[in-house]
Amino acid sequence: MRTVGIIVEYNPFHNGHLYHLQQSLKITNSDAVVAVMSGHFLQRGEPALLNKWTRAEMALRGGCDVVIELPVAYSTQAAEWFAYGAAALLDATGVVDALCFGSEAGDIAPLRRVARLLAREPAAFAGLMAAELRTGASYPGAYSAAVRRFMAEAGDAEAADFPFEQPNNTLGLHYLLALERLGSAIEPFSLRREKAGYAQTTITDAQIASATAIRKLVAESASPAGAAPFVPASTLELLLRDDALGRGRNGWERYALQLFHKLAGEPADVLGRYHEMSEGLEHRVKRLLPELDAVAFEPLLERLKTKRYTRTKLQRALLAVLLGHGKEQLAPDRLRSGVQYIRVLGFSPRGRELLKRMRTAAKLPILNSAAGAPGEYPYLTLDVQATSVYALGWPNAAPRDLFRDYYEKPVTIG
Template sequence: MKAVGVVVEYNPFHNGHKHHLQMARTQAQADVVIAVMSGSFLQRGEPAILSRWARTEMALSSGADIVVELPYAYSVQTAERFAEGAVHILSALGCTSLNFGSEAGEITPFISLVTFMSKHKQRYNEHVQHFLKQGSSYPNASASAFALLEGSEQLLPLSKPNNILGFHYVQAIRKLHSAMKPETTLRIQSDYHETTIKKGPIASATSIRNALNNGKPIDNVVPQKTAERIDHYQDEHGLLHFWERYFPYLHYQITTRSPEEIRQFAECEEGIEYRLIETGLKASTFEEWLSLLKTKRYTRTRLQRLFVHLLTSTRKEELESIHTSSLQYIRLLGMNDQGRNYLKHYKKHLPVPLLTKHAELKRFGTAGQLDLRTAHCYWLCLPSENISKQLTAEYKQTPIYTKKHGI
């Protein structure tokens, strides 16, 4: 059986994602689509608005055959680290290709760009450091450094988020000597940064989240199963997981810890712990805190990742330990009949254990403990009487199984 891999967050799953799954299967002529999906917290430093279990259900109902989790140590990271973690997992699962959405829609420009950057790596890094010392944020420093490289104007622009991720997927495949073939699907109709839903059946995840946060309808831009699952989730938990609901826990962290302690958390660099405490004591909401903290040097995404690590007490040394180790396990979140048949035949070839129970993470040292802890932190925003109930449910949860192959 032939498998194609996709790297996803599904925050939430929408019609554009459904199109991508269909195109990935078709382009690769694959029997199985395997989605490696971020768990409770996401690459841009946000809690997923719905649990990984709800998002797994959405994916299985609309085209994915297997869903596995991208561990926290890779999901809340830079694009480079995020891509490397995903490529490791999809390679281990035997995918023959990796398909990602992009504004370019063709794979050749990505391959050319990776080749170009490998030849100009030293010069590029020197330029990046120069702009960082001048006070630029890393994204701006990267863009400025790239523009200074001779011949860069003829290459794929890296101003679009999905193009940036695509570049890192292709780079990771080459760096890790993966046998996977990179492929890409053209993004259609909506722009990644669009904040409002426009006419047509496809909208950005950002615009959909904004609509949900403001009580506006989304039915025309998501599959029916997604709309139903979101309604059910809100009825069951009384909320969606937006940052504001975690503000009291973030505030607790900076009021009960010294600057020296806060400095140990991942993404806390260059003395920002002092500014974090000072602005946090003035803010009354998450958005106000972020606004007070944000500077030319620190982007919203970088600060949000810092907030996630602060919320989950994730220390630099923990991530360093995991990143310098080999892949230890793969966490299965869900599958359908087609996916189960694939895993049944391929399982003996897996280089690492395939975990199906939450408690199994305890056996895997720092990496497992980090995934356990961050999964628990995700539920802190629930009413206090429901937190213990949900933590118990986490331990009992088994991979979601759907008999019917949904496309």
């Protein structure tokens, strides 16, 4: 059974995701799909619209066969570590033959050439990167500029002109870098992203919209039903179900009180120990807090933003405070040591067969829940804590919801 791996957030699963899934099977000539999916908190430093089990069900009903969780230690990181954790998980399953990711360019050849050159972190590139950062550019901007200069100096004009700054191209490059550094046999493929750009807030097509635009539509409507043209029927059903339960439409504002409690209650030197809190950001936070008119996330973010402190950078830093993620916990050396387990969130009947193969082929232990898991999995502890924080954003959260990782079984369909 040839199997393709995909790396997703499904926030929520929409028609564009369905197209990507179906085309991934087609262009890789695969029979099954393993999805690595972020849990309750996402790569841009945001809480997921819906909990991870609901999103796993969306994935399965959309055609995925096994859904495994990307630990929060990786799911909330910038592109390099997000990609590394996800690729390492796919490699660790022992059953994934191909990886298919979406990109703005759809052309994998320049990305592969760059990845082969950068995988060993050449000193020349590090020097170019440092020079770009000294100009005051944001990290993503500095990285894409440094890649262009490096490839120009290597005599690769096509790669030097490649739009690395586009977010899915950037992620794609980091997926390939991760596969190179892992020495993985997984074969990579790329599919061109069509009709809706990443984080595009406007809707310009009758059936395809970005997840960002869909979340905006849902947030501003009386009912998630307005998303119907842009999502499969199964997604709409689950959006409506969780909304009726008071467990849909999650966003940063639901966590503002928890966040402000920590920001106001902890001194600047303590805030400075959290992951992504750097360059004096902790002092800027403490200075601006008393000037706000309300305990609300968006006004805080707007006041904090500068050219250097992008929205995504700030969201990741504030999320690290909310979740209690310290710099040492998520230090590069620890992240580089790789994932520690494979957490299964759901599977289909075909996925059950894949899991049987994984029991003997996988490089890591396979977990169905946190119950009984040994204490040497510190990243699993972070996942359990993240679920507790996430559940506190629900208006009707029960104490049992905070510990759902211990008792919730993987979602099954069929």
